[in-house]
């Protein structure tokens with residue numbers, strides 16, 4: 001029996017890196033979906049709070065079933081539509097790659113990425129530099145070795161994988177901030193010399209259409225500049 005095309009509605013905001021994860025997964029899986037943009041600058045409507053009581057994006061309605069939390073949504077999509085993103089569970093080999101992918105994502109998201117956001121909200125340039133140094137150090141020590149066999153994507157893959165689905169929104173932001181001079185040029189120099197695997201991988205990720213597709217670069221850069229100026233009391 002042919003599997004009916006699921007009805008999917010994504011509640012999102014294109015400026016949100018967490019919601020961006022669901023867009024990357026859906027683009028890569030080429031699954032049709034409808035989207036509703038949630039305005040995060042105003043209180044959430046009672047209607048949206050019924051869908052996601054946390055009031056956050058993303059949320060997804062999949063054939064009438066609601067899911068929230070970006071990693072849960074992206075992993076659900078990868079499992080619901082077996083593809084090049086992630087091997088289906090069921091063998092030790094698949095389990096190992098799934099574990100390595102999860103470890104890569106956990107390293108980047110829970111140990112490293114936050115330092116860049118702390119740099120943006122630091123009250124002084126000196127403090128920001130310390131957070132940026134921690135970010136670069138984490139990439140060099142922990143991410144660089146995990147990308148030794150990237151080709152150009154995680155674990156020798158020529159196509160995006162779940163590792164990129166779950167980190168790509170942050171990687172494209174890093175490269176946009178470097179490109180627009182929001183982060184010092186020394187960061188690009190440090191990353192490209194001390195973490196060449198990461199730098200090459202990051203450029204491939206940021207340039208991939210499934211990652212760059214909905215990314216509102218100018219809006220994110222302007223928002224970030226504004227947030228930094230505010231944090232420094234300017």
Ligand SMILES: N[C@@H](CCC(=O)N[C@@H](CS)C(=O)NCC(=O)O)C(=O)O
Nearest residue numbers: 016017018055056057058069070071
């Ligand atoms: N842990 C959540 C974080 C989502 C999140 O922080 N979304 C932000 C926008 S980037 C949001 O909806 N903020 C509105 C709010 O918290 O009221 C996930 O991974 O989905």
